[in-house]
Amino acid sequence: MLYLDHAASSPLRPETWAAMEPFRIDLHGNPSGSHNVSRHAKNALEDARDLIASLINADPKEVVFTAGGSEAANLAIKGRAWSGGSTRGDIITSPTEHEAVLQSAEFCASLGSRIILVKVDPDGLADPAEIASHVTSETAVVSIMMANNETGVKAPIKEITAAVKSVHPTTVVHTDAVQGYVSEAVDVESMGVDLLSLAAHKFGGPKGVGLLYVRSGTPLAPLIHGGGQELGRRSGTHDVMSIVGMAAAMQALESERTLFRQRISAERNRFESDLADRLPDLVITGAGAGRMAHTSHVxxxxxxxxxxxxxxxxxxxxxxxxxACQSGAASVSHVLEAMGMTPSAARECLRFSFGWSNxxxxxxxxxxxxxxxxxxxx
Amino acid sequence: MKALVAMSGGVDSSVAAALMKEEGWEVMGVTMKLWQGPGGEAPTAGCCTVSDAEDARRVAAQLDIPYYVWDYTEEFMSGVVEGFVEDYATGRTPNPCIECNRTVKFTNLLAHAEALGYEVVVTGHYARVTSDSDGYHLWRGVDPRKDQSYVLSMLGQQQLARLRFPVGELTKEETRKVASRLGIRTADKPDSQDICFVGQGDYRQFLGSRGVTPIQGPILHRDGRMLGVHHGITNFTIGQRRGLGVAVGEPLYVFDLDEDSATVMVGDLSDLAVDQVTLTRLSWINRPVTGEVLAQYRAHGQAVPSEISVQDDQPVICFVEPQQALAKGQTVSLYRDNQVVGGGIIESTHYNGTPSSRPI
Incomplete structure (x- = not known):
């Protein structure tokens, strides 16, 4: 058994399960309660938040827990677009984004927002200056992913935020870091982003939990209304066990970040060079661009x-x-299409993604x- | 020995997979994704919806066989949908299920199975294949009400050598019993009816969505009377009586659709009579046949006594008794008793030596 689909989902790290296990039966409290059982859960929740915030250089109040990466991206796009009440600002993004971003933007468009899809080069990257050229006072959010989930190509997020903010310092920038974080550490200050999405199961945490980093002061409407958890930004009783698992997985990843990169990129590079030796007509997607350490799209x-x-x-x-489409068929990728690949060439592409368990x-x-x-x- | 089972999610192909597995084959299940809407959405009717693929996936898991969904939307578009649209636009009555069999299922899927080392491809069709020293033979399924040999008459020896139709040996009731015995979750699922890409809507709406713009034209009686104006020949089918939009006090039937002049020809019941058709794309299951045959021109129609001959290099079917309302584009499958000998597509229809399509 050789598992090279970590970009789809990575197995649970042992550190993750060790942290989660006590919550399976014993630590069952609702963190919003007022008794000892609840206080245990609340402490665990806030410890996890503190730890995660420190790992991405954020303030704990800026971490909003969600049920996964798609929810985080939905909250970023819709929550920002709708935060102005009746006004529906522009959404600037690129055609190579994940469906969670693109479909959220499409939905906002059906309710009055305008979508601006910035064209991309053959590596799937949008030019920072061109992105910035679309920014106006009407812009609700600019959303560009940190690294592409199919090709592994990394975007220059720092340059993009700098370019956007030079036009309009208060324009909100979101980055979908769901894949990018597996390969690169995240520092929300140096990246300059206002919103950033993560999903735990991509780096050895449990499925069904993620987060949205929300820079202090960023206007955001909640998608889920109710008990007002997460400072009103995301209602619903916390999945404490999964959140604790996510924090443990992030800590495990950060504690071996450099080694992980070296180890994983060595395997990935060996894979590609051996494969190219055997198949001389092999084409490595984004070979000339900066790529994540763990993915190989060929x-x-x-x-x-x-x-x-x-x-x-x-x-x-x-x-x-x-x-993959809903039925499970490999559909022609919108990412490859946007990069200018023909449908028949796109049908010859596969992604191999390495991870901590390799x-x-x-x-x-x-x-x-x-x-x-x-x-x-x- | 390895068998690839084309699984639609219905009970027939589910049982086909189960029977192959019981026979000891190494079985793999594949659902062919054939169609998606303009926004990439899956069809909501017919045999290839997301929920059908989900049924197939669950049955495969129950049978403990590997299962995949393969995308044939491009092949289906070029091999089936484009021809379907073109046929209707030119006054023909196509059978897209037959074209899907001809192209996607028994050309593309068969080739891909072979590339992966799968000796046979299995479907849930109600038909039977036998072999002897003369080669392979195709027969009607044992259940006369479910027989699907009509849609398989385009097959040839090379294809039949690699095809299996295990439920062709069963009646539909027996198939459902096998499904119940094995606890297959789709045992009671109703048969699919609609054309998968047209869905529950009207095929005319579909043609409109594919850019077929209806052209106005005359409704002409065969005696030369101009009875009215219609809004596109694709709104009519041969034999149609209702909804013609003209009232002359006598029952009228559409007996011809002429694309070039956008004319709908109507007449009385006798004008629908056809005693002879010419065929195109005629192919034989095994070896060519001349003389007496049974000809079936609808999926669940009767096979009628006929004679096949070649006139002016063109295959011609003469019906012993005149038939009614045959259309260009329909497939005629040819039988001897319960054996399929071949099939072709109607190119022209005639009565008493006169073509149905004739200038006024």
Missing amino acids: RIPGVRNEMLLVSLDRADLSASAAS LAGDGATAAGIVAREAEALR
Whole structure:
């Protein structure tokens, strides 16, 4: 079993489960209560918040827990667009964003917002100056992802926020850091962003929990109304166990950040160089751009990705076509389409993503299997 | 031995997968995603909705076989939908299920199965394949009410060698019983009816959405009377009686649609009579046949006594008894008893030596 689909979801880190386990039965309290059981839960929740805030250089009050990355992105886009009451500002984003951002923006557009999709280059990147050129006093939010979940290409977030803020210092910038954080540390101050989304299960935390960093003073309407948890920004009883798990996973990742990068990029690089040796016509997406350490998005000409995935599955290697539709079919990726790739080329692309549970040698082993199965299909 | 089962999520293909597994094959299930709406949304009717794929996925899990959804939307668009639109726009009556079989299922899927080392492809069609020293033979399914051999008459020897239709040996009741015995969750699921890409809407709406702009034209009686104006020949089918928009006190039937002049031809019941059709794209299951055959021109129609011959290099079917309301574009499947011998597509229809399409 060779698991190279960490970008879809990474297994739970042992540190995560160790932190979560006490909450399975014993520490069951609702953190909003007024008795001892609740106080335990509330302390655990706030300890987790403090820890997470310190890891991303934020204030604890700026961390809003959500049920995952998609909710965080929805809150960022819709919550910001609707924060002005009846006014519906412009949403500036790029066509290579995750569906959670694009579909949220589309929905806002159906209610009156204007969407500006900034064109991207063949690596899928939008030019910071061009992004800034669309900024006006009507702009509700600029949303550009920290690194693309399919290709792994990193965006220059610092430059983008600087360019945007130079036009309009109060324009709100969101970055979807769900994939980017796996490879790179996040410092909300140096990045200059106002909103930032994370999802725990991408880095060894549990599924169904994430967060939105909300810079102090950023206007934001809640999507979920109710008991007023998270300072009114996200109602609903906290999933304390998962939040504690997310904090533990982040701590585990940060404690080995440099080593993790070295280890994972070594496997990824070995995978790509071995594969390119065996398949000389291999095309590595975004090879000339800055990429995350853990993902490899490749095109193997003449091999339909759906077929190769079946062969790899039989060989017990888990990979992904990166863009799956609701029914589970590999659809032609909107990201690759925006990058100018033809549908037939996009059908030859696969994503291999490494993570904390991979071992030394996995990259070379995977390259051998992928090359063998691809050759068999040609 | 490995078998790829095309699973729609319905009971027939679910049972087909179960039977192959019981026979000891190494089985893989594949749902073919054939169609999506302009916004990428899955169809809501027919045989390839998201919930159908979900049913298929759950059945595959129950059978403990690997399962995938493969995207054939491009192949379906070029191989089926474009022809469907073109046919209607030119006054024909196409059968998209047959074109899907011809192209996507029994060309693309078969090739992909072979590339992955799967010896056979299995579907839930009610039909039977046998082989002997003469090669492969295709037969009606044992259940006359469910028989689907009509939509398989375009198959050839190379395809039949690699196809299996396990439920063709069963009646629908038996299929449901097998499904119940195995606890298959789709045992009681109703059969799909609609054309998957047209959905519950009208095919005319669909044609409009595909850019077929209706052209106004005359409604002409066969005796030369101009009876009115219509709003596009795609609004009519051969044999149609109601909704013509003209009232002359006698029952009128559409017997011809002429694309070039955008004319809808109407007449009385006798004008629908057809005793001879010419065929295009005729193919044989095994070897060519001449002389007496049974011809079936609707999916669940009767097979009628006929004779096939070649006139001026064109295959011609002569019906022993005149038939009514046959349209260009329909498939004629040819039988000897319960055996399918071949099939083709109607190119022109005639009565008493006169083409149905004729200038006034």
